[in-house]
Amino acid sequence: MKPRAIFIAGVLLAVGTFTAFPVQASPTASTLEPGSLARAHTIRAQIGARYRALPGGGLAITEASSTGVVESFALLTPDLLETRFLPADNGIYYATCPVRATCPYPARRLARPAADLAPHRLALELALHTFLESSADVVVNPFANTDLTFPALNALASHWAKRDVVVECPASLETWIADKNAGGTWAYTFRDADWTRIKVGLCEAALAAEQPDYGGIEPWLVAIAVHVITHESWHLRLWQGRRDEARVECKAIRSDRRSFLRLGATPDQADDLYSWAWAFHIRQAKLFPEYRLKGCGAKRPGPLSPPPPPPHDGSGPMAAG
Numbered sequence: 001m002k003p004r005a006i007f008i009a010g011v012l013l014a015v016g017t018f019t020a021f022p023v024q025a026s027p028t029a030s031t032l033e034p035g036s037l038a039r040a041h042t043i044r045a046q047i048g049a050r051y052r053a054l055p056g057g058g059l060a061i062t063e064a065s066s067t068g069v070v071e072s073f074a075l076l077t078p079d080l081l082e083t084r085f086l087p088a089d090n091g092i093y094y095a096t097c098p099v100r101a102t103c104p105y106p107a108r109r110l111a112r113p114a115a116d117l118a119p120h121r122l123a124l125e126l127a128l129h130t131f132l133e134s135s136a137d138v139v140v141n142p143f144a145n146t147d148l149t150f151p152a153l154n155a156l157a158s159h160w161a162k163r164d165v166v167v168e169c170p171a172s173l174e175t176w177i178a179d180k181n182a183g184g185t186w187a188y189t190f191r192d193a194d195w196t197r198i199k200v201g202l203c204e205a206a207l208a209a210e211q212p213d214y215g216g217i218e219p220w221l222v223a224i225a226v227h228v229i230t231h232e233s234w235h236l237r238l239w240q241g242r243r244d245e246a247r248v249e250c251k252a253i254r255s256d257r258r259s260f261l262r263l264g265a266t267p268d269q270a271d272d273l274y275s276w277a278w279a280f281h282i283r284q285a286k287l288f289p290e291y292r293l294k295g296c297g298a299k300r301p302g303p304l305s306p307p308p309p310p311p312h313d314g315s316g317p318m319a320a321g
């Protein structure tokens with residue numbers, strides 16, 4: 001039996017595996033075995049009826065179709081450093097959307113909390129039934145184009161903002177690219193908003209700060225992610241300097257080490273991450289003068305760990321002279 005694939009764009013990213021998005025549109029439709037599409041319509045009607053009325057908001061399966069003109073899907077790892085391509089042949093595409101929302105980019109207020117398992121359950125039910133009842137090899141269900149939030153990141157941002165604020169994490173690269181405010185930024189917020197929206201992938205990187213090896217994510221990415229969230233948090237704090245990039249950036253670098261610790265990093269990890277955050281901070285100030293604050297006084301990173309003591313067997317370096 002050949003392996004069959006489920007892509008639940010965004011949802012899988014949230015649990016630390018992959019996010020998927022379609023690439024390579026083709027003028028010719030990809031093949032779908034006869035009967036599979038009819039079966040998919042029946043599955044959509046049967047399962048969809050049960051999900052339309054849920055406590056906390058219903059879910060609608062708005063489409064069941066062939067993966068059609070898409071030739072393949074790109075799968076991205078959470079650190080965005082690795083991409084794999086998988087063929088979309090013989091696939092079924094289900095679109096799911098919160099009831100009353102406009103998809104694929106529903107409004108923020110209709111976003112589902114990350115802890116809400118209903119979209120995950122619906123996606124798995126769709127996949128399971130489709131694989132059992134048809135010969136489709138791929139099931140795609142790009143729900144979760146709504147933003148995700150994580151309690152640990154909201155708590156971190158609220159700590160620095162000194163009020164309750166939310167860190168919004170795009171569930172897929174698609175929604176970040178589609179966001180007209182996001183172009184070329186690491187994150188953004190609006191004046192005196194109580195939320196900030198962070199570049200896709202950075203929330204997952206920040207949450208890895210507490211893991212022994214950062215969950216396999218590069219330390220520089222973890223450090224930048226936490227720094228960016230800390231920087232935005234200082235924009236969200238209702239203080240005099242909140243609209244001054246230089247003052248906000250200075251507060252951020254001075255807060256970073258405590259941010260790492262708050263997210264569960266060990267003191268050694270916090271030192272390690274701080275050296276990367278510092279490098280990023282210096283880079284920003286060099287490239288963009290508006291981020292540069294004279295006399296900021298942020299601490300330079302120290303040596304990461306003390307060097308081992310010299311050997312006492314007389315084999316050490318000889319004194320010159």
Ligand SMILES: [Zn+2]
Pocket residue numbers: 231235245248
């Ligand atoms: Zn800023």
